[in-house]
Amino acid sequence: MSIEITNLTHHFGADPVLRDISLSVADGEIVALLGPSGSGKTTLLRIIAGLTSHTRGQLYIGGEEVSHLPAGERRAGFVFQHYALFRHMTVFDNIAFGLTVLPRKNRPSKKVIHEKVTALLEKIQLPHLAQRYPAQLSGGQQQRVALARALAAEPRILLLDEPFGALDTQVRIELRRWLRQLHQSLHFTAVFVTHDQDEALEVADRVVVMHNGQIEQIAAPDTLQENTENRFVTEFLGQVNTLNGVITDSGILQIGGVNQPVSLMAEPGLVSVFVRPWALTLSAVFSPGSFVAQVCSVRSYGHYRKAMVTTAAAGHEITVILPQDAPEVISGESVWLTAQSVRVFRGEDELMWQTQSQSVAENADCFPRMTINPVT
Template structure:
């Protein structure tokens, strides 16, 4: 099951929700659409499902152009953010809906419908709920019903809009892993929308990062973290300090902050041209040590243990910097010396 999107643009009045989107997925892939709210990810998902239409560009599914295919003929599973369960139908009837509305010739018999629905409910671990109404079950259970309903039509592609958005943190963690397993076991191709980077990085084979209607980078989680393509991706993924600087004479100079320059060779990414840049430095990319008054450039604001080390927050000339330090090395209020080991620089 493959999807190919080319040159997709969608405008709502004067604002462009999607600009020239290109995206290809491979069969069996689990792809996340990640971005802040308003970046266009839900619009893209809705266009794939046929619930919205692009102003220009094409959507192909399994090589077939979708522009003339209405939503009901696309056979895609769509899980809505708030599930959109049919309130007046039992769990069983919700899941059976897609089978019951098939044309008579393709419609399975009553016994077959029952068998398939029950099998799906079992698989979703909600077999006992089939007679309940949507209002009578929990949020996590509704999520599973919505998923079962979408899967009942044996979709070519599963689309999920913020699948965990309406759930509390505990339920969310458990469902995440379960969904990943389900995807693998059932051999699905899935696309899901999220604004939670942790969720995207943990679940997806590849993550497409969206910013203001553009798809800025699509890559594996590892590549995204290691080699962000733009300042936006670097800032959005991983908790990095963001400092203004300048590339000149073979090194990165931090203008307003009391940090030593970093030679180009130490940088993980940098534009070829010299000039003003934005530098991103992650917590583990700092070296911190206590220092006497004259050599110190930062003060420790707070610390808390995290695993085998301490997670510390320092005040660096007004910037709050997060870093890692050995446990018990530092005291709150202590002057320290903070030195970046590496950085990623993007032209500003």
């Protein structure tokens, strides 16, 4: 079932918690609500479920306006962070519970319930644990059972609130792969809340980035990683280094003693320059547009190395991610630091986006020219 949210607002007293939220979730799509604590993502999930009322706006599930419907009539399955399994029931009975308490006229026969639960046990890869109790299961196994219980009643949509938040890192990694596979098999419509960026990017078809009760960006994972739309998403998503820059009266961008002519009508003043760790290179040889940097530490992480360096452009340590086949650098030595791509902001406004082409890098006597991406 699809979900359609239009101009939804929610207040807690006089304080706005959600501000003019509009979001479409297609039938069979899994969407992640990603953001820091207090961004409004769990409140939005609870409103979809019917556990919290919104102040104004429209909410449709499967084309039906459901704002007036109580939670029990929305047919939304809900999975919480803390399992909420019935400890006195076996795994089998936990999954079957939602079916056994349906009104008699809607309740499947015992045979159908048994077949449905058996099929779900196969889907969650726990048929051998059907007669065990929750206390006899690992955290990851309990969360699989909780998900199967939510799916047993064939909900129109599935809502998950930090479903793997209470689990160890390795278990989380395994379960998000499993959830993605389960979704590809069953094609249910799902919305899940997470503060874990890797989880959102790996599991979801699209990611909704939220901040201060507003949607900052909606995009597929690959698009989101490459094309953040504003300063908040740029800083929030993944690692990013911040350099201090100045645009002069003559239209020169100065960063740490390096001058960069830019084809941009921008007012003079201070700017912030953002660059991802993997968009930086270190070399013992000067190249046009390089900064002098001091290597503070280098550490290997298997397929890549992480170097911490200082430069006058930052005034603090910045992170450089290097492939293992990159030239070796040693702690304590001076090197040349080059940015392959940067984003420049004044306040919340993006001024420019710069990428480095090989031809420019080989021939230019300054930073590569900037391709302007004005804010609209």
